Amino acid sequence: MPLALRLVSNTLTIPAALARSVQRKRQRAEVLSVQRLSTEHLADRIALTVLTGHPDKKALAGPLNSAILEWSARDWPALGQRLGKLDRRRAALPSGARIAPAIAIELFRHIAGPETCRKLDRGQPVNEAELPDALFEPLLDCIVLAEPDPALHFLAAQLFLELGWARHGSDQTQDLTPDRLDAARTCFDTAHQILEEIAPQAPHSAYFAEVNYRVRAAEGSTMEDLFSLFTRWRRSDPTTLTPFAVHGLNMLPRWYGEADSVSSFANIAWAKTHEKMGAAAYAATYLSAMEVDPQIMLGMDVPAFREGLMDMMQHSDDPDVTCNAILRILWEVSADAHGLTGREATSLRRARCELRELFFYLVRHALGPVMPDVWAGRWTEAKILHAVAEAFEADIQAGHRVSIGLDGAKVLTT
Template sequence: MKKLSNMIPSALQGFFAKPVPCNSEVEPLEMPLLRRRAPRGALLRIACPDPTTEEMHRDRHQYRAQWLVRQERWEEMAALLHDADENREMTPGGMPVAELMAFGARADVILAAEHALFDGKPASDAPLMAGIEALEHVLADHSKSHVIAAIVAQAHMDIGWAWRGTGWDGDVPARNRTAFEAHFDRAEEILVPFEKDTAGSPLLAATRCALLGGSGADARMVADRYERLIDLNPENPRPMRAMGNHLLPRWHGSYDQLELEARRTAARTEETWGAGGYTWVQFDAISCDARACANLDLPFFIEGLRDILERRPDPHTANLLASYCASAIGQAAPSEDAAGEVRAEIADCARWIVRDHMTELHPLLWAHAARGFDNNLRVRSPSRFAASGREEAMRIITGLFQREIEAGKRVIFTEGRRQIALPG
């Protein structure tokens, strides 16, 4: 049986809510958790933009598509999405613009369905099918558009996951499983006429990869589909991360297959990522599977971390990798086995990532890392979620600079010099 938390394919992953506003300078002395550790007068200051540059870009593309479909301007939206897909447009943090727009175009329908299915069983009078039926009418009116086909197919899969949930197989009621399978069957049916278009469209290729979440595919099929998607846009790391998850034994693969495809991906994407392709494929797999972690080629993985930051030195990526090493990996339950040793080495990488690459703090990434990068978390209070991420980050970063702080120095992160330790 499989537990599906952390495993939703990349094309179906949700988007973060807005963070709570935070000051441009964060002073740990104002935070009770940190006051116990830092001497009086010591300060650690780091810019905390709200929203971040990455969040602004993501919101702009998502809301633009959402606004256009609310105005029934589907042809205009589809043309913009097609251009973004064809040109491989991405945000500064590496998120494909086409995927953001596709989510925005179906967001109203998905959010309504998720609300109706919040407890796993809709009310008898819930208009659960109204939204997806409206999208089906749009598809009928634009039957030759592979872009709209991808949006409607993804909407079906999103609703299927809303029915199923992310629990263990045995916990899913028969009615919910039937609905899940029906939506995935319909999604696959929608994509059949556009199979030849997948060769040139990352959006379509990502949608076909997302179908793997509802199938009994073997490891070879998984690897082949993701290989096509990765080759279409090697600068997008999300398919590499999703492939690594899908190649775990709990899904469709094996540990040997995971290692093989990680190395093959590194070789194919070396020009883009150096050794980073290996790191991206292993990224989520080792965070949720102890044996995969124990089998890791640790020097190759760490080389990949360095290559990723050399090639993408933006604040979003620095926060992503720092929070991953320090929180997603570093806060795992300690163990003295091989996996524990690997985790300890990866967690120690947070020290040089923070010191050499971080210039600002992105609370939502840290909050998400503390929860294993589970994109299906139900965040009831975005402000508290962001605040928890800020607290987690400040606790960890303060610990990394504890020697300087105890010596009475102030640690100030700047754009040009990363961080400076000054006398208090």
């Protein structure tokens, strides 16, 4: 650019940049003024409809209690029949998670006991003395010596998958000792062998396909093999978004993928499913991955992602559960420096701002009852109230009241 033009350009750019800076500071001040309001004041301005308890936990309670009784009584025929029926029906919880594998996870936690589960929830490994392999041997004896329902093989494989991750600890491998890694691999290998033996009897089982994918991903695979396993899982359970979320997560560079792997897979997901599911699979792919690595947002088509989130709720058995789960992720990932330790690039800051705007949009146009147990973690009704309030800052500052309930959000101007 000629010098004269550069001078003119700079002369025009500096005031514009200054104006944008002033605007951003003013906007931050307005947000902070809402954030400074007490919970009592916000509760007076915003009326939330709050539902306590996680709908998944409520829906799972009956089948899980029966499964625990059957495990304790070693009533393998009844347990196998229960899981097999759930698998054939592709029975799901309100969140969309399939009931059969959900029972297996909770059954594992029941067997492990509360003290061990507290360690697991903190990402700490547990050894053989704390959680003996022998606790699971009765089921192994059953599938070896008898000819039980194939679902019991899937259960056994999933229990050893969970045991492997318990031996492994969190996914941060910097402090992973050889002993821990060997113990985890032994469990993953056991799970793999169980599935290999029963595979011919499970050509259409969604439960088998899910556990098989997760086991192979845990023990180590190739991108090509993992994609084949994903394809089988999706075909055996074509109405669920879970395969897209799980495979999208595995496509992160820290595991199986490269820099553009999540973006490429999201585009494939959209191409294969948009006629029946809209952009839901596209959004599900990114939603799980961005929570672990926010950098992948840079390859995301934001309008398609927003459309996909709405499609996820539309296709959900319980849109309110799905909406609450989505909002929690959007808020946390859009927070400053989520998932990063160093200086943040301007492009990523911009992506976070777009994500926060998307949070505001969904609060205003999709949120119904608030479910603190779905947000989970450190989220409380009060903390959710403060987050939601930012979506209505202009209305609050104008003196309006807001009601959020079964019919969505309404701004009351009188």
